[in-house]
Amino acid sequence: xxxxxxxxxxxxxxxxxxxxxxxxxxxxxxxxxxxxxxxxxxxxxxxxxxxxxxxxxxxxxxxxxxxxxxxxxxxxxxxxxxxxxxxxxxxxxxxxxxxxxxxxxxxxxxxxxxxxxxxxxxxxxxxxxxxxxxxxxxxxxxxxxxxxxxxxxxxxxxxxxxxxxxxxxxxxxxxxxxxxxxxxxxxxxxxx
Amino acid sequence: xxxxxxxxxxxxxxxxxxxxxxxxxxxxxxxxxxxxxxxxxxxxxxxxxxxxxxxxxxxxxxxxxxxxxxxxxxxxxxxxxxxxxxxxxxxxxxxxxxxxxxxxxxxxxxxxxxxxxxxxxxxxxxxxxxxxxxxxxxxxxxxxxxxxxxxxxxxxxxxxxxxxxxxxxxxxxxxxxxxxxxxxxxxxxxxxxxxxxxxxxxxxxxxxxxxxxxxxxxxxxxxxxxxxxx
Numbered sequence: 001x002x003x004x005x006x007x008x009x010x011x012x013x014x015x016x017x018x019x020x021x022x023x024x025x026x027x028x029x030x031x032x033x034x035x036x037x038x039x040x041x042x043x044x045x046x047x048x049x050x051x052x053x054x055x056x057x058x059x060x061x062x063x064x065x066x067x068x069x070x071x072x073x074x075x076x077x078x079x080x081x082x083x084x085x086x087x088x089x090x091x092x093x094x095x096x097x098x099x100x101x102x103x104x105x106x107x108x109x110x111x112x113x114x115x116x117x118x119x120x121x122x123x124x125x126x127x128x129x130x131x132x133x134x135x136x137x138x139x140x141x142x143x144x145x146x147x148x149x150x151x152x153x154x155x156x157x158x159x160x161x162x163x164x165x166x167x168x169x170x171x172x173x174x175x176x177x178x179x180x181x182x183x184x185x186x187x188x189x190x191x192x
Numbered sequence: 193x194x195x196x197x198x199x200x201x202x203x204x205x206x207x208x209x210x211x212x213x214x215x216x217x218x219x220x221x222x223x224x225x226x227x228x229x230x231x232x233x234x235x236x237x238x239x240x241x242x243x244x245x246x247x248x249x250x251x252x253x254x255x256x257x258x259x260x261x262x263x264x265x266x267x268x269x270x271x272x273x274x275x276x277x278x279x280x281x282x283x284x285x286x287x288x289x290x291x292x293x294x295x296x297x298x299x300x301x302x303x304x305x306x307x308x309x310x311x312x313x314x315x316x317x318x319x320x321x322x323x324x325x326x327x328x329x330x331x332x333x334x335x336x337x338x339x340x341x342x343x344x345x346x347x348x349x350x351x352x353x354x355x356x357x358x359x360x361x362x363x364x365x366x367x368x369x370x371x372x373x374x375x376x377x378x379x380x381x382x383x384x385x386x387x388x389x390x391x392x393x394x395x396x397x398x399x400x401x402x403x404x405x406x407x408x409x410x411x412x413x414x415x416x417x418x419x420x421x422x
Contacts, residue, residue, distance in 0.1 A: 166380045169398070173379065
């Protein structure tokens with residue numbers, strides 16, 4: 001598949017959040033306000049791109065050492081350490097950037113979206129460039145979904161007629177379900 | 193006897209990982225499109241949970257506090273890798289339908305959360321039954337969701353057609369939107385039941401994971417709390 005096809009597939013057709021169910025915890029949690037949603041989205045894109053590069057390199061090392069069965073373990077540890085390291089560097093060197101997206105970085109260490117993306121890169125046998133296209137599509141797709149949901153949730157916030165049992169998570173889930181139906185409309189886009 | 197039944201009742205009812213603690217949303221939504229997948233994921237997670245709880249409880253006194261989380265992740269990842277290969281070899285159909293969610297058991301909030309909240313602080317015997325209880329609670333909840341979705345979305349249960357060939361299933365139920373809507377509505381129903389009983393709203397449902405960027409606080413699952421604390 002061409003780079004653009006991979007990108008569109010991860011971004012819209014098989015949106016990581018609404019079709020693949022990855023990153024749901026942070027998707028539902030950080031979507032209360034659009035400001036925080038935007039920050040989270042940017043942080044996820046950033047981590048996805050870096051992780052895609054790192055895990056592609058680490059996998060090549062694992063292949064050389066004939067220990068590919070360690071890939072799950074290696075990926076988790078690499079992603080977690082990478083994010084910790086990046087957070088420390090950003091905190092020291094770019095305090096403004098840290099305020100904008102650095103605070104979200106600890107939330108992404110055990111986020112299944114990033115690990116899921118790395119495993120999909122592995123499963124589909126993507127090259128480093130393919131993996132980057134996948135990462136960019138996945139990150140942007142996450143950002144799109146979370147910003148959309150936050151916009152909807154902000155409007156539902158002041159609704160006093162909502163039954164108490166639905167407040168918070170249940171109504172967010174149903175809303176995400178409706179968004180997911182909308183995104184089903186993308187299937188078949190670009191011959192995918 | 194009482195510690196066993198207490199831990200098991202805790203895992204299935206009082207602190208059910210999906211409907212009360214609201215953990216592991218990702219696999220819940222993804223694997224509940226059929227009861228077989230749901231049971232398979234539930235059992236795989238239970239086995240991993242039992243293995244990791246026991247080992248972590250055994251090593252809890254020797255692991256230095258600073259590298260506690262990477263150590264736990266290593267233990268969990270080892271069990272997940274073993275289960276992954278066992279499934280690939282012995283039940284390839286389940287391996288294919290669960291896909292990447294088998295290796296994603298590593299970052300399943302339930303397993304890391306129980307390791308941190310219970311196994312890291314308690315003896316082996318209670319940790320073992322805590323794992324069994326939580327695992328059973330998770331599996332039962334998954335199976336219930338899977339039953340609803342499969343019944344409405346494919347007219348079958350465990351692969352056996354229930355309504356006969358003239359039934360037109362609501363295929364959406366086994367697709368992505370059905371997952372969100374089923375979990376949302378079931379959660380609301382159970383929430384209503386607990387509001388009727390205790391007159392209080394489940395805080396974890398009403399304020400799920402609310403992340404406050406100012407203070408870096410979030411009311412999230414216990415697994416991430418180590419990274420949320422600033």
